[in-house]
Amino acid sequence: MSTWIWVAVLLAAVFAAEWGSDHLAEPLRKLRKQWGLSAAAGGSLIGIATASPEVGVNVTSAVRGVTDIGLGAMLGSTAIGIPALVSVGYLATRRRDIPDDPGHQQHLREHLLRVDPKAATVQALPYLGILALAALLILPAPWQGLQPIDGGVLLAAYVAYAAQAFFRGREKPEQVEWSRRGIWMAVAGVGVLALGAYFTVISTQNLVQAFGISPIIGGLFITAPVAALPEIFASWKVSRSGQITPALTNIIGDHAMTMTVGFLPLALVGTQIGNFRLVWVSFVFVALMPALYAAFVRWGGSESGFRRWQVLSLVGVYATYVAVVVVWVLELV
Template identity: 50%
Template sequence: MAVWLWVVVLIGAVWLADWGADHLADPLRKIRRQWGVTGTGGAALLAIVTASPEVAINTTSALRGVGGIGLGNMLGSNIVSFPLIFTIAYLASRRELTGNGGTTQRESDGESPIDGAETHSAHIQQRLLRLDRRSVTVLVLPYLGILGLLALLTIPEQWQGLQPIDGVIMLVAYGLYLTQAVYRGREEGESVEWSTKELGLAVAGVGALAVGAYFTVRATESLIAAFGISEVIGGLFITATMSTAPEVFKTWRVVKSGQVTAGTTSVVADNAVTVTIGFLPLALVTLPIQNMLLFSVNLAFVALMPAALALLIHFGSDDHGLKRWQVGVLDSLYLLYLIVMAFGVLQLL
């Protein structure tokens, strides 16, 4: 089949996987309301669903014997997602909050209705992307801890490669990550109602997710063969970019509705799922790391993005947020990554 047709298949498969994840998200949102989970903790809970396309892609690549695609997707999506999501969020937040969207944001950030609207107007004038200060301690710092554990399990010479025991350890690490995020600042829950249609769509979502993941991997395999590149490179720059694209559109919609923190910092929780639950299927097939330089450089940039974000949020503004130049820093880090890869790492392969 022609290359352009596989590109169409790839786009359609990613959209299908995203549709499936969307219809799994609504039931999980209701669970969050029942449990009284805060907006920041809810981002970690909902990430189980929103990151499910990446997990499904990794699982499919492991089952098909092309684990390099999953490995590249795991690393690449955790790098490109930060500059993409925060840039889109900044652009989407350049509007006044109105209606229910403004109320949602004010409730999320614990502000009074009047102060919330005034504060957001001030942030527009200051060109500030406002974020809940709890996102750093609840989501970003624990995520950095997970990445440190991942490096410890995969980089030392005696432990190189992805082993089944590594997958189990990372799964336990995510359990701890989710537990602390959900229970910190937990509030009183509320009653919700479940409909048969909603549950039926959730079941359909599971099927769509599986089919979309399968064809995403199949399309990437074909494009890799056509371009003559390795599985990991294909995963880094083809699969990872495509699997992140739906999150960009979601971020635009959610942030424009006024849910700035939830729509933006969910990317951190998504990435935590990708490197833990998404790590497990690759580890279960005992995936070797063919090029440690390629892996190490990418893992370093995976960690550099959230580390820079934490510093920018904590020290960059008294109001805990990102100004335009700070969003530009994240974009510059991705540009640096591309330069290092193009003129350094890839030249040595």
Template identity: 50%
Template sequence: MNAWLWAGVLLLAAWAAHWGANQLLTPLKLLRKQWGLTASAGAAFLAIVTASPEVAINITSAARGVSDIGLGNLLGSNIISIPLMITIAYFASRKRFKNNPQHQEHLDAKVLALNKRSVSVLSLPYLGIIALVAILTIPKAWRGLQPVDGWIMLGAYAAFLARAIIKGREKGEKVEWTQKEIWLSIAGAFAIAAGAFFIVKATENIVSVLSISKIVGGLFITGIMTTAPEVFKTWSVVKGGEVTAGTTSVIADNAITMTVAFFPLALVNTPVQDFQLYWVNLAFVGLMPLLYSLFVHQSKELHGFSKWQVFVFDAAYLTYLLVMAFFVLELI
């Protein structure tokens, strides 16, 4: 099979994995209502499912002996996701919401409205997770992903989730479950597993045909493909009036990717073979939530992002591409 055919397989597999994740969302949304979780805390909880394709991909890449694809996926998806989702959310929120009359103020001010609590509940703890990854994997004596690192990062996610739930708890509601929802959830789990297998398999073959490294394939093929379907979810959720939930869920997704999806790669002792490529990418992984936290913290009466701040996120990603092309990969 040539690269184009494998690209088709990659698209279908990514769609299947995210279809599966969507089927698992319903039972978790019911649990969120039952437990009385707020939008920010609920985002951290629902990310268990929305980030499941990335976790499954890294399990598959570790099992198949191509953990560099998983490492590239881990870094690449966490760099592109925040600027991409914030840009999509900004344009999706440029309409009036009947259930939110105060939103007109944000429209007039050209601001993407956000709950300021999302910084303390999600983005600052996520920055702490990234700092912990740097401490565990960058120093020369500890360089690489090792089993002990994986267990530490699992503990970090448990603390992240517990903190989000404790800080965002309200009175719960009574919910009902249907057999259809249960069966769709089971089908979703199988779709995620199958999609992850073929995403990794397709990436392996594409990088082989194009003669590029597996980690670069993970960064710019797998990482982008696993993030792209989230565009539709973000657009749909924000269009429905849930601006904070639609925009902040990406932070929670990334926290899972850097912890739970980190775990299978650490178990198989994934080395850092190109240190410059690794630290540059990890630096940009940290830059995105840092900008997020600073911009929301600086906002005054109307919390969120102005149009120019949205463009700064996009410029940061463009800068990343230029740094990778000119200084890391030396393509030009």
């Protein structure tokens, strides 16, 4: 089958998986309001839906015996996610009329993307703790790789992360309406999500064979950037509506689930690390992104959020990551 056909299959599969997660996310958004969770804390709940495509990819990778694709997709998506969504959120809010933001004109003059400071303490800093735990379980030589016990520990870590976010971000509960159609659409979304994840892995397998590259590189630089496209489109739309904090905190909840629950399928079948340098370099940059996110939001200025230079800094860090992988890890230049 032509390489371009597999590219089309990959795009269709990713958007199918995202369609499924969107229809799963709507009931979770209602639960956030019904339970009285703040926008920052609700990112953990919505992250269950937004991270489900990555989890589905890892389940399929484990079943098909190509765990490197899942590992590469996880690391790649968590490296690109924060700079991509912050950049899109910044560009989307450079218009003159953003609803529900009385200080927007001042934010435009100051080149500021305003974000609730709770996003740093409720989301980003606990996520850094998750990354430190994952690195401790996966990277040291005596127990390098993923074993079933690692999956159990990371699952427990996600439960603790979600619990602290829920309890620290409580607000007044709201009344919400539930419809039978919405529930059935969520069920259908789960099915479409699984189908999309399956064909995401199948198409990546064929593309890495066609290009003659390793599965983990395919996951890092083919699957992960393509998988980020639906979230980028959604972030643009949500940011344009004035819901900036939800648009930029969901990604942390997404990554927290990806780096814990997402590891579970790979851990259950056992995953060895073939290119250790690539994995530890990826971990360094994956951790650097939320560290900068928290620093910029919480301590970056008199008002919490991202200035233009900070947005460009995040993009520059990702570009540095790609350059380090290409030049030093893979030695392609």
